[in-house]
Amino acid sequence: MAKIIWHYQASLTLASHLEYAEQEFGKTTMLRWKKEIKAFEERLSVFPKSYPIETLLDDKPVLYRSHHLMKRRFKIIYYFEESEDTVHIVDIWDIRMNPESLVLRIR
Numbered sequence: 232m233a234k235i236i237w238h239y240q241a242s243l244t245l246a247s248h249l250e251y252a253e254q255e256f257g258k259t260t261m262l263r264w265k266k267e268i269k270a271f272e273e274r275l276s277v278f279p280k281s282y283p284i285e286t287l288l289d290d291k292p293v294l295y296r297s298h299h300l301m302k303r304r305f306k307i308i309y310y311f312e313e314s315e316d317t318v319h320i321v322d323i324w325d326i327r328m329n330p331e332s333l334v335l336r337i338r
Contacts, residue, residue, distance in 0.1 A: 233279045234317045235272050240336070241307075244323040248305065264301050271298060271307065279311040279318050287334050295321075295337065308337065 237245070245268070253261035274281065275298075285297040285308060297306045300323075308322040324333045 232276045232316075233311065234315075235276055236317060236319050238319060238321045241320045241322050248301075248323065252301075267300055271300065275309070275318050282309075287330055288337055291337065297324075299326075 249261050249264060252264050280296070282296045282298040285295045285306075288295040288308070293310045295308055295310050297308050299306055304326060306324045306326055307320060308324060309318055309320045311318050322333075322336055
């Protein structure tokens with residue numbers, strides 16, 4: 232099973248979105264989002280290459296993948312480091328934002 236590491240930016244973004252969900256939609260929605268994240272992590276730890284390659288980042292030296300969450304409102308961006316059996320979750324994108332500005336956040 233692959234180890235999952237949340238990078239700092241992704242952790243901050245997730246916390247912000249969960250806080251917003253609780254304030255705007257209630258605790259039930261926030262808990263549903265947390266459950267969806269947990270299910271994503273469980274699948275990712277077993278099948279780290281099961282999600283599609285993120286085409287907006289195909290020019291980067293690392294092979295990034297993405298998965299839609301929360302009714303396709305967000306994309307989790309990650310890469311799999313096969314040599315260390317580690318998944319690095321690097322960002323969460325709000326898909327309503329300009330894709331070009333989101334791509335700039337990935338270094």
